[in-house]
Amino acid sequence: MSLKKYQAKRKFIKTTEPKGKVRKKNLSHFVVQKHQARSLHYDFRLELDGVLKSWAVPKGIPEKRGVKHLAVQVEDHPVEYFNFSGIIPEGEYGAGRVEIWDKGKWELIKGSLKEGSIKFSLAGERLKGEWVLVQLKDKKNWIIFKYQ
Numbered sequence: 001m002s003l004k005k006y007q008a009k010r011k012f013i014k015t016t017e018p019k020g021k022v023r024k025k026n027l028s029h030f031v032v033q034k035h036q037a038r039s040l041h042y043d044f045r046l047e048l049d050g051v052l053k054s055w056a057v058p059k060g061i062p063e064k065r066g067v068k069h070l071a072v073q074v075e076d077h078p079v080e081y082f083n084f085s086g087i088i089p090e091g092e093y094g095a096g097r098v099e100i101w102d103k104g105k106w107e108l109i110k111g112s113l114k115e116g117s118i119k120f121s122l123a124g125e126r127l128k129g130e131w132v133l134v135q136l137k138d139k140k141n142w143i144i145f146k147y148q
């Protein structure tokens, strides 16, 4: 795991986002950040392998069963990003307001990202229950839906 892509996209003298490093300990955090960038989306992040595996979800995490939303995988973020909220300055990557929409712990139930499918539970303030993320053929795009 590496944060090279994440760090290459940002100028840490301009943005208040953390530079971060790959962690050894896994505390199974998840976070959903509402990101008012050029277009509003929700960033969904799962702590795994020392980083936050990340997806941009334009319509947010589905809260009702039977609803499928697109989740576009983006670069791994540092675990410290879990606590990040603030305004990414104009002209910088991802410029706009970031707010923490929900956070808590997650647990893997079945599958792996490598296999392209995971079933997992979320214990957040808003999100509670089980979800599935399934990778599409193009690898970058995933579908997220509530399982129960």
Ligand code: MN
Residues within 6 Å of the ligand: 035, 037, 041, 042, 043, 056, 094
């Ligand atoms: Mn974003």
